[in-house]
Amino acid sequence: xxxxxxxxxxxxxxxxxxxxxxxxxxxxxxxxxxxxxxxxxxxxxxxxxxxxxxxxxxxxxxxxxxxxxxxxxxxxxxxxxxxxxxxxxxxxxxxxxxxxxxxxxxxxxxxxxxxxxxxxxxxxxxxxxxxxxxxxxxxxxxxxxxxxxxxxxxxxxxxxxxxxxxxxxxxxxxxxxxxxxxxxxxxxxxxxxxxxxxxxxxxxxxxxxxxxxxxxxxxxxxxxxxxxxxxxxxxxxxxxxxxxxxxxxxxxxxxxxxxxxxxxxxxxxxxxxxxxxxxxxxxxxxxxxxxxxxxxxxxxxxxxxxxxxxxxxxxxxxxxxxxxxxxxxxxxxxxxxxxxxxxxxxxxxxxxxxxxxxxxxxxxxxxxxxxxxxxxxxxxxxxxxxxxxxxxxxxxxxxxxxxxxxxx
Numbered sequence: 001x002x003x004x005x006x007x008x009x010x011x012x013x014x015x016x017x018x019x020x021x022x023x024x025x026x027x028x029x030x031x032x033x034x035x036x037x038x039x040x041x042x043x044x045x046x047x048x049x050x051x052x053x054x055x056x057x058x059x060x061x062x063x064x065x066x067x068x069x070x071x072x073x074x075x076x077x078x079x080x081x082x083x084x085x086x087x088x089x090x091x092x093x094x095x096x097x098x099x100x101x102x103x104x105x106x107x108x109x110x111x112x113x114x115x116x117x118x119x120x121x122x123x124x125x126x127x128x129x130x131x132x133x134x135x136x137x138x139x140x141x142x143x144x145x146x147x148x149x150x151x152x153x154x155x156x157x158x159x160x161x162x163x164x165x166x167x168x169x170x171x172x173x174x175x176x177x178x179x180x181x182x183x184x185x186x187x188x189x190x191x192x193x194x195x196x197x198x199x200x201x202x203x204x205x206x207x208x209x210x211x212x213x214x215x216x217x218x219x220x221x222x223x224x225x226x227x228x229x230x231x232x233x234x235x236x237x238x239x240x241x242x243x244x245x246x247x248x249x250x251x252x253x254x255x256x257x258x259x260x261x262x263x264x265x266x267x268x269x270x271x272x273x274x275x276x277x278x279x280x281x282x283x284x285x286x287x288x289x290x291x292x293x294x295x296x297x298x299x300x301x302x303x304x305x306x307x308x309x310x311x312x313x314x315x316x317x318x319x320x321x322x323x324x325x326x327x328x329x330x331x332x333x334x335x336x337x338x339x340x341x342x343x344x345x346x347x348x349x350x351x352x353x354x355x356x357x358x359x360x361x362x363x364x365x366x367x368x369x370x371x372x373x374x375x376x377x378x379x380x381x382x383x384x385x386x387x388x389x390x391x392x393x394x395x396x397x398x399x400x401x402x403x404x405x406x407x408x
Contacts, residue, residue, distance in 0.1 A: 001397050004404040009326050013056060019099050026082035026092045030100055031059040034074035035107055039141030042077035043113030046084045055079035057326040061318050065345040067403040068381045069352035071359060073142050076108055084115035093125055101129040107141035110134045118181055119162050133157060135355060157358040160365060167367035172223055172257045180354060180370055186220020188350030188374050189289055189316040192342045194228055195379045196312050199386050205229035208247060208285040212236050213292030215263035217316040221289045226253040230287060234280045237265040241276035245283060284308045291316030298322050299331045306338055315344040336396040343396040346381045350374045
């Protein structure tokens with residue numbers, strides 16, 4: 001596995017597109033790791049301080065993720081080094097997508113990511129640039145459909161991603177019009193935990209869970225875990241968090257979900273970040289869902305959780321560990337050897353899978369069909385790992401081996 005990983009990490013990307021905004025200090029990159037299957041896919045993120053290496057590592061991560069979620073294409077990513085709170089953001093995005101639109105027409109598909117919204121920014125701005133849909137390049141490069149087929153599938157994709165969830169099983173409040181895109185990644189993170197216990201032994205009910213981050217992914221993961229009967233005992237977010245060692249009820253978690261301020265946890269009795277960061281890692285919990293930014297989780301935090309009974313980690317964040325390596329750094333490797341670690345490219349593949357699902361020929365557009373498809377994709381990936389390695393340790397190493405054999 002290590003040899004395969006080194007080969008994959010050190011292989012130069014096929015395409016690096018670099019852009020400098022003529023009107024602001026913004027700089028952007030699209031990195032296409034490979035045009036496997038004739039196309040590549042990966043979202044667009046924006047943050048101050050972002051550099052090409054971050055984009056490159058995310059492009060490689062996407063390629064591994066597609067080996068699980070499908071379609072069988074290369075990995076890519078776009079990143080813009082610019083403050084997303086700057087009032088000039090819209091203009092930057094408009095000029096960026098205009099510059100990158102030839103790629104989006106032919107072989108690159110994109111979507112929302114950190115600080116860039118799929119529905120309110122990516123879709124309308126790319127449309128104004130003459131791109132039918134941000135995934136048009138994947139259709140043209142990989143699927144090569146007839147014009148009529150392309151129109152049908154793009155229509156399916158457009159409707160599907162912004163589809164409002166009507167089934168109360170999947171929505172915290174059907175009147176609030178939560179979409180598939182809002183909920184699917186966190187749903188997958190929770191389902192990865194459920195399938196892990198089903199396949200490797202045990203059950204989710206009454207297990208205690210810690211959730212890191214309460215944005216789109218973390219809040220949805222907490223909601224679905226609580227719905228399964230897990231007891232969320234701690235939530236740590238950017239500005240603070242909450243602890244209840246007996247576990248919050250499902251109704252408590254639902255209320256916290258509905259009271260979010262955008263992507264932030266809001267509660268009257270919140271503990272400061274400093275205090276919760278000292279306490280949370282040593283609370284008794286069997287499940288940990290890191291769903292905040294990349295590269296935050298330290299070895300000390302993992303060791304404290306293991307000492308307090310940790311059994312499984314379901315990675316909602318891409319590369320959640322504070323390693324500098326693209327994928328499998330020393331903290332991740334050490335963690336994988338001690339507890340069950342479901343890697344990001346399986347646990348958080350929900351959105352990538354939704355794209356792949358809607359790109360197929362006519363599919364069912366019900367909430368049940370969409371969510372079940374993501375759940376089954378994650379289940380199959382965990383089953384494949386279990387067939388090769390039924391031990392509860394080294395799950396990520398086994399999963400990487402399966403993925404890299406398809407890519408190299």
